[in-house]
Structure formats: C-alpha cells, structure tokens
Amino acid sequence: MISNIMTMVRKELIDAARDKRSVMAGLYYAIGTPLMMCGMFMLLIGQMTSPEDLNIKIENSDNAPDLVKYLSSKGITHGDSQSTNDKGDQLDVKDIRLVISDDYAAQMAKGLSAEITLIADNSNEKLQKSIRRLERNLQTYSAEMGSLRLIARGIDPRVVQPIKVNVEDEATADSKGGVILGVATMTMIYAVFISGMNLAIDTSAGERERNSLALLLSHPVSTRNIVLAKVFSVTVFAMIGLLLTLIMSKISYAFVPWQELGFTVTISTEFILLMLLIGLPIALMAASLQLFVSFMAKSFKEAQSYLTLVLIVPMMLSMAASYNIAPDTLQWLPVSGQQQALIAFIKGREIPMLQLLLSSVTTLIIAIGLTLGMEKSLKSEKIVFGL
Amino acid sequence: MIKVCDLSKKIGDVQALNNLSFEAKDGQITGLLGPNGAGKTTCLRTVFGLLQADKGHAEIDGIDVAKSPIEAKQKLGLFPDPFGLYERLTPREYVSYFAELNGLSRQEAKAATQKVLTQLHMDDIADRRCKGFSQGQRMKTALAQAIVHQPTNIILDEPTRGLDVMSTRVLRDLLKELKNQGHCVLFSSHVMQEVAALCDQVIVMAEGKVVAVGSPDELCQQTGKDSLEDAFIQLIGTDEGIAA
Incomplete structure (x- = not known):
C-alpha cells in the first residue's frame, strides 16, 4: 500500500519537474519575491529614517535671516525651479510660497507682530503634509521668539505656557519594524501556497482534462492512496518553493540597511529550520485545499480562477497578522497563528507555544478534512468525468 | 472471465444500460458491437468500477467489482478511450x-x-x-x-479507432496471441470487419440492451444475411451510427 503511494509520488514529481509551467511558477516566486521585498524595504527604510528636504519659495528672505536660518535647520529651504542639489539633480520645489513682509525686520525689532504670509493651495492633497510641516515649524519659531521676548522683559515664559505637553514616542525599534517583519514572513508563508499551485491544478483538473484520471482510477489503487500521493507531491513542491524562498531571502535581506531602523532581520539557520517545521502543516493544508478546489473545477482554466479567489483567504489571515489587526483572535487561527509565532521568533521574544500548537493542529485538521472530502469526491462520477 | 448481470444505469435522463447481461469467457475474444450511443463505454466503465450501476453487478473472475474493487481490478487490464x-x-x-x-x-x-x-x-x-x-x-x-x-482479462474500448493498416495488424496479432495464451479479451467496437475477423463471440448492443449473442456466423445464419453488417442492421433495426 505504502509502496504504491511512493510510486505515485515519484511519478508525479518526475512529471511535474518536466512541466515548465509548474517549475517556473515556483521559481519565479521563490526568486522574485525576496528580491522585490528587499527593494521595497530599502525604499521604506529610506523614507522612515530621513525626512526629505522641503523646498519652497521664500520671498523677501533678506528681511528675516534668522527665520530662514531656523527653517533651513529644519530642512526647509528656498529653492527655485532651476536649483539643483549637491548631486546636480533638479530639486523638487513645492508650490508653496512664504512671503515675508517688507516691515518684518522693523516690527520684530519693535517687539510687535511681524507678518509673514503662507500662500499655497490647501485643497491640494499632495501639499497638505508639507504645509503642515511648514506651519508647525513657523509656530515653534514664533513660540521661541515669544519666550525670548518675555525673558528680555524679566517674565518667566512658563506663564504663557499653562500646559506643557510632553510627547514620548514609545515606538521602539522593533515595534517600528513590526509591519516590515510581518510582510517579510507573509511572503515566506505565501511561498507555500504559490509554489505548489500549478502542480496542484495540473495533477487534478489537468489530469482529468488529459483523460488520465479515469485510467488511474481503473487501476487497483485505492482512491485514498491516489489522493494522499497527490497531496504529498504538491506538498513536496510547496516545501521546495519555501526552502528556495528562504535561501533567497537569507541572501537578499543581507543587503537591506536594517541598522538604520535599529534592528536587523537576519534569516538565521535556526529561523529557516523553524520556518520549514511550521511551514509543513501549512503546506499540507495548502496542497489539499488547492487539489480539492481544482477537482471541483471543470477545467484547468476554471481551477485557476477559483484558486485565485480561494487563496485570498490565507492571504487575508496573513495580512491581518502582519498589520496587527485583532492579534488576540488571530494568534489562535491557522496561518496567522503560525505567522505570529515566527514574528515573535525574529523579534527574539518567546514563541507562544500553546497558540502555535493549536493553530498548527487546526491547520492539520483542515488538511485532513479536505483530503477526506477529496477522497469522497473522487468516488463521484460527476467529479471523475467532469459531468 | 468477465460476467455482467442485469446491469442498469441511468446517466441524466438517459437509460444508458438497461438490464444488460452477458459473459466473456477466457480464451476467447468477445466483441461488444453496437452503434454510437448504445452504452458500450458506459458498460465497460461499470465493469471497471468507475461508474456505479443502479442495479445489477459485474464480476471479474467471480469477484464483484462493486464489493472488492481492488481485487477485481488486479485481474484487469484496460485500454481506454481516450488513451490518457x-x-x-x-x-x-x-x-x-x-x-x-x-x-x-x-x-x-x-x-x-x-x-x-x-x-x-x-x-x-x-x-x-x-x-x-x-x-x-x-x-x-x-x-x-x-x-x-x-x-487474465483485458478490456479494450474502441481499440482500432484512427489506426492505419499496419497498426491495426499489430493490434490484431496481439489480441489473437492473448487469446491463445488463454486470456479473456473483451473489446467494444462499431467496425464490422474488425469484429468479423477477430471475434469468437459477438454481443450486439443497442439502447443499453443485448440484442443478440453469437459467433459472427451464427448471427448471419440467425438473420439469414450474408454479411455481419447486414445481420447487424437487421438486428438493431436501423443503420444509424454504423461505420462500415
């Protein structure tokens, strides 16, 4: 009995390895995704760590050299369309004008309100952030000047600051990296779903389309063994895809400047082993899910469209785990539970064993349920002959 | 030996098999002859346990296919249509x-x-x-x-379709050899010459029922015709769906 499962698995794997489409599907994902992620992380880290310089038009800047100096220390400088930066690239000058009044210096000297005018299109969404930033800085400058005036008159500036707001940013380096870690582990878990998908369709809906399913069922092999052999073959493919993804990630993530975030994502050997261990039940579930759906479909193409829809479910679970939506519920569910355990491991925290165990067991139960369902469906004439 | 008893099977609204009974013996070539849509493939698929009969049963060397499918299938070889x-x-x-x-x-x-x-x-x-x-x-x-x-038993579904003379000969010689070795060979066909040249026993099927059983000569005598083709048309009462 076991030997004929082995025979079928061997044949499925030889068959799949010669199918360019199945192999490519796995390879593209395994090689492409870590590279794409790597590029995306580099961009993201760049944006998170250094706010871009804001270039606006400052008119009459001679009247207020101190203000201009202050703004430029905050990264806000004057620029016109011909300006270039140190590298010689053209500057991106925002359409915001700051007009300093002619009597600015005089008013300032007298200790009165000096006027400056901020001219910008407030309805322009793209400018909103820059306008806020400029306003905030102008206010801070104004408050600072006010305090200095009070001190000059011998008054403690605190009298005009009844409330002092202290903002403490609790974001630690690793919580900032939470989303990044989530996305990184999500792409790895998803590898399990993508790598075996083509083989799953080929060996079910494809097998029926090529009329070899009926022939296979005519041989003295139990339906259960046929189903098990198919599930194992797809699982093997999925696991190979996962392993490749992990290796590619290990190599490519080394190039991401993690230190700028204050933490590093290193794909250690321990992590690879843990991921493979945790990935196995997920791969079994992915395989049985994909085969089950493909057997239900009438043709190869139909199976492809159904699967794209069905794969949104694990994707959603994984996404929700990445973005920390309802973490208390998700840690018990399949896919998201395992993913949270993986994130905990990368962050160097304790792995929530109970949750991991429960979500893995649920994953396996789903896989077994789908396999049994498939066994039953292969006894139905409708499924076998695609009636 | 392949034995089919009282087999009935409805597919959709069509009564594909209607109390079909016949026997294919070891050491003989049995031809299942019938027009397109007579239920030949349905019958063979039931013998292989791919379809479940509504009524009746199929036996292979005395083993009921529906009850012990694996044991029964071990005694069968299938040449399917399409090949797969x-x-x-x-x-x-x-x-x-x-x-x-x-x-x-x-x-x-x-x-x-x-x-x-x-x-x-x-x-x-x-x-x-x-x-x-x-x-x-x-x-x-x-x-x-x-x-x-x-x-011991070999079932062929429309084996000569689309074959040239050389391939048909290879097939024919092989079937004869199998017969001489004592195998039970059952094949379905709607090609008269092939059936006439090969079969020891012909089972003529129409609308899911057995219309006549006998050697090609017996069928000719029974209907008083000279050729199997004429006998066949006489038996099924129409010339629809026949390849000469």
Whole structure:
C-alpha cells in the first residue's frame, strides 16, 4: 500500500519537474519575491529614517535671516525651479510660497507682530503634509521668539505656557519594524501556497482534462492512496518553493540597511529550520485545499480562477497578522497563528507555544478534512468525468 | 472471465444500460458491437468500477467489482478511450508506472516493461516522451500499459479507432496471441470487419440492451444475411451510427 503511494509520488514529481509551467511558477516566486521585498524595504527604510528636504519659495528672505536660518535647520529651504542639489539633480520645489513682509525686520525689532504670509493651495492633497510641516515649524519659531521676548522683559515664559505637553514616542525599534517583519514572513508563508499551485491544478483538473484520471482510477489503487500521493507531491513542491524562498531571502535581506531602523532581520539557520517545521502543516493544508478546489473545477482554466479567489483567504489571515489587526483572535487561527509565532521568533521574544500548537493542529485538521472530502469526491462520477 | 448481470444505469435522463447481461469467457475474444450511443463505454466503465450501476453487478473472475474493487481490478487490464497518456513521460516510464501500481516490484516492473515494449516493437520510441506521438505510437503505448502486468482479462474500448493498416495488424496479432495464451479479451467496437475477423463471440448492443449473442456466423445464419453488417442492421433495426 505504502509502496504504491511512493510510486505515485515519484511519478508525479518526475512529471511535474518536466512541466515548465509548474517549475517556473515556483521559481519565479521563490526568486522574485525576496528580491522585490528587499527593494521595497530599502525604499521604506529610506523614507522612515530621513525626512526629505522641503523646498519652497521664500520671498523677501533678506528681511528675516534668522527665520530662514531656523527653517533651513529644519530642512526647509528656498529653492527655485532651476536649483539643483549637491548631486546636480533638479530639486523638487513645492508650490508653496512664504512671503515675508517688507516691515518684518522693523516690527520684530519693535517687539510687535511681524507678518509673514503662507500662500499655497490647501485643497491640494499632495501639499497638505508639507504645509503642515511648514506651519508647525513657523509656530515653534514664533513660540521661541515669544519666550525670548518675555525673558528680555524679566517674565518667566512658563506663564504663557499653562500646559506643557510632553510627547514620548514609545515606538521602539522593533515595534517600528513590526509591519516590515510581518510582510517579510507573509511572503515566506505565501511561498507555500504559490509554489505548489500549478502542480496542484495540473495533477487534478489537468489530469482529468488529459483523460488520465479515469485510467488511474481503473487501476487497483485505492482512491485514498491516489489522493494522499497527490497531496504529498504538491506538498513536496510547496516545501521546495519555501526552502528556495528562504535561501533567497537569507541572501537578499543581507543587503537591506536594517541598522538604520535599529534592528536587523537576519534569516538565521535556526529561523529557516523553524520556518520549514511550521511551514509543513501549512503546506499540507495548502496542497489539499488547492487539489480539492481544482477537482471541483471543470477545467484547468476554471481551477485557476477559483484558486485565485480561494487563496485570498490565507492571504487575508496573513495580512491581518502582519498589520496587527485583532492579534488576540488571530494568534489562535491557522496561518496567522503560525505567522505570529515566527514574528515573535525574529523579534527574539518567546514563541507562544500553546497558540502555535493549536493553530498548527487546526491547520492539520483542515488538511485532513479536505483530503477526506477529496477522497469522497473522487468516488463521484460527476467529479471523475467532469459531468 | 468477465460476467455482467442485469446491469442498469441511468446517466441524466438517459437509460444508458438497461438490464444488460452477458459473459466473456477466457480464451476467447468477445466483441461488444453496437452503434454510437448504445452504452458500450458506459458498460465497460461499470465493469471497471468507475461508474456505479443502479442495479445489477459485474464480476471479474467471480469477484464483484462493486464489493472488492481492488481485487477485481488486479485481474484487469484496460485500454481506454481516450488513451490518457502522460505526455511528459516516456513509454518506458509510463508502462512501468502502471505495472508498479498493479503490484509489481520496481525490478519486476522494469523487466515486464522491457518485455512488452519489445513485443510491441516499441524499442525505438521507448525513451522518447509521449508528447508528439502519432496515433499508432499512442495506441501501442496504451496497449503496452494494458497488458504489462499480464492480467487474465483485458478490456479494450474502441481499440482500432484512427489506426492505419499496419497498426491495426499489430493490434490484431496481439489480441489473437492473448487469446491463445488463454486470456479473456473483451473489446467494444462499431467496425464490422474488425469484429468479423477477430471475434469468437459477438454481443450486439443497442439502447443499453443485448440484442443478440453469437459467433459472427451464427448471427448471419440467425438473420439469414450474408454479411455481419447486414445481420447487424437487421438486428438493431436501423443503420444509424454504423461505420462500415
């Protein structure tokens, strides 16, 4: 009995390895995704760590050299369309004008309100952030000047600051990296779903389309063994895809400047082993899910469209785990539970064993349920002959 | 020996098999002759346990297919319609795969495959992938698969469709050889010459029922016609769906 499962698995794997489409599907994902992620992380880290310089038009800047100096220390400088930066690239000058009044210096000297005018299109969404930033800085400058005036008159500036707001940013380096870690582990878990998908369709809906399913069922092999052999073959493919993804990630993530975030994502050997261990039940579930759906479909193409829809479910679970939506519920569910355990491991925290165990067991139960369902469906004439 | 008793099967609204009973004996070639849509393929699929009969049962060497499918199938070889080749495998891999599924060990399967490939003169294509094979090459591959494990009973569904004279001869000689070795050969067909030339027993089927049973000569005598074709038309009462 076991030997004929082995025979079928061997044949499925030889068959799949010669199918360019199945192999490519796995390879593209395994090689492409870590590279794409790597590029995306580099961009993201760049944006998170250094706010871009804001270039606006400052008119009459001679009247207020101190203000201009202050703004430029905050990264806000004057620029016109011909300006270039140190590298010689053209500057991106925002359409915001700051007009300093002619009597600015005089008013300032007298200790009165000096006027400056901020001219910008407030309805322009793209400018909103820059306008806020400029306003905030102008206010801070104004408050600072006010305090200095009070001190000059011998008054403690605190009298005009009844409330002092202290903002403490609790974001630690690793919580900032939470989303990044989530996305990184999500792409790895998803590898399990993508790598075996083509083989799953080929060996079910494809097998029926090529009329070899009926022939296979005519041989003295139990339906259960046929189903098990198919599930194992797809699982093997999925696991190979996962392993490749992990290796590619290990190599490519080394190039991401993690230190700028204050933490590093290193794909250690321990992590690879843990991921493979945790990935196995997920791969079994992915395989049985994909085969089950493909057997239900009438043709190869139909199976492809159904699967794209069905794969949104694990994707959603994984996404929700990445973005920390309802973490208390998700840690018990399949896919998201395992993913949270993986994130905990990368962050160097304790792995929530109970949750991991429960979500893995649920994953396996789903896989077994789908396999049994498939066994039953292969006894139905409708499924076998695609009636 | 293949025995079918009182088989009835409805597919959708069509009564595909209607109390069908017949017997195919060992050491004989039995032809299942009928017009298109007579229920030949449905009948053969039921014998293989792919379809479940609403009523009646099929036996292979005395084993009920519905009750012990695996034991029954071990005594069967199937040449299906359509062939169901794995295009990415070579005939050697394909044939040996099915030999292993029929309980042969890897070594035995390899040896049996080599034997059957030589028997069918397939050594030149044995290690080429099936993709792009001609109809004759496909037929031989499917045939090798059906007989590699030396089953006592061999079922062929429309075996000569699309074959040239040479391939048909190979097939005919093989069927005769199998018969002489004492195998039970059952094949479905709607081609008269083939049936007339090969069969010891002809079962004429129409609308899911057996219309007549006998050797080609007996059928001619029974209907008072000179050729099997005329006898056949007389028996089923129409000339619809017949290939001469």
